[in-house]
Amino acid sequence: MNVIIIEDEKPSARRLGRLLADLNIQVSVLLHSVEESVEWFKNNEHPDLIFLDIQLSDGLSFEIFDAVEIKSSVIFTTAFDEYALQAFKLNSIDYLLKPIDDEELEVAVEKYKYLQPKKEKIAIDFEDIKKLLVNPVEREYKKRFTIKVGQHLKIINAEEVECFYSENKGTYAATTDGRNYLLETTLEGLELDLDPEIFFRVSRKFYINIKHIKDIISYTNSRLQIKFNTYNGQDVIVSRERVKDFKLWLE
Structure with missing residues (x-):
């Protein structure tokens, strides 16, 4: 399995790499920004799986998909609130909430392995997700x-x-x-x-x-x-x- 991480916080990236190593998954490439990622995808064979942070140092990672047609499966790593998580669920996207839990990571990887042989493509509506991040639906919280x-x-x-x-x-x-x-x-x-x-x-x-x-x-x-x-x-x-x-x- 060819895996890369796109994450601007180096400690988080190293920790995720160690957790993946515990699952016998080696990370081949580590990228830190939208600009660096776009350039890499334009000049390299796309990996099987990307662990992708949403908010990078130079913008939202969705901008990578605007610039390049990504052919890889994606598991998001995010510190955003529940509105974003609801969007991921509606779009059948795997996500991991920071700080990443090792058991949740293993479940996400197993889901990828299950879907991969079936060649099932996950529809990702980035525009809907971006709208929820910027203008989340108002809701009532427990008082x-x-x-x-x-x-x-x-x-x-x-x-x-x-x-x-x-x-x-x-x-x-x-x-x-x-x-x-x-x-x-x-x-x-x-x-x-x-x-x-x-x-x-x-x-x-x-x-x-x-x-x-x-x-x-x-x-x-x-x-x-x-x-x-x-x-x-x-x-x-x-x-x-x-x-x-x-x-x-x-x-």
């Missing part, structure tokens, strides 16, 4: 959560949650009163419920509320540590792959 506490049901407002986190296979809401409530869902299950202007997934373990950030501290390996007004459980670390998007989200 409160109902939580079972013993024999009682307790209602907590989303604005009271400093962070959602996973621990010991459970998902918890840490609130401003210093309590931690077990939820009957997962962090992935919360994805469509949380307002992306207020909540951000900084790692595989944490969604944080921007309104309750007390301090942001430089951490090892170019990462960041988040401190809250109340929550003081696990260290809340912005993963290296999410630092760039986190800084953009803060603004």
Whole structure:
């Protein structure tokens, strides 16, 4: 299998390469920009599979497809919100949400292997996806959560949650009163419920509320540590792959 990665963040590209190596897949080429990719595709045989970041340093990766007819299968890697993910699903596109999970990567690769012998082409409507990225459909987000506490049901407002986190296979809401409530869902299950202007997934373990950030501290390996007004459980670390998007989200 001939595989290339198009990704402008070198740490993310190296990590993806290592995860693919664990699946016995070797990456033949690593590209970092729209311009570099267009030039490469014009002068080289196209690979079987492309792992493609959406937002590159010099523009959206869709511009590559505007300039060159790509004959490869594509698996997107993206840090965009759920609107983009809904578009990918509607168009039957494989995608991986950053930071990339090794199990999700394996599933995506297996899907490619399943489709490849059938010669099935995936229809990609880039214009529809770009419209959703620029002008996402307005939707309502959860304003409160109902939580079972013993024999009682307790209602907590989303604005009271400093962070959602996973621990010991459970998902918890840490609130401003210093309590931690077990939820009957997962962090992935919360994805469509949380307002992306207020909540951000900084790692595989944490969604944080921007309104309750007390301090942001430089951490090892170019990462960041988040401190809250109340929550003081696990260290809340912005993963290296999410630092760039986190800084953009803060603004």
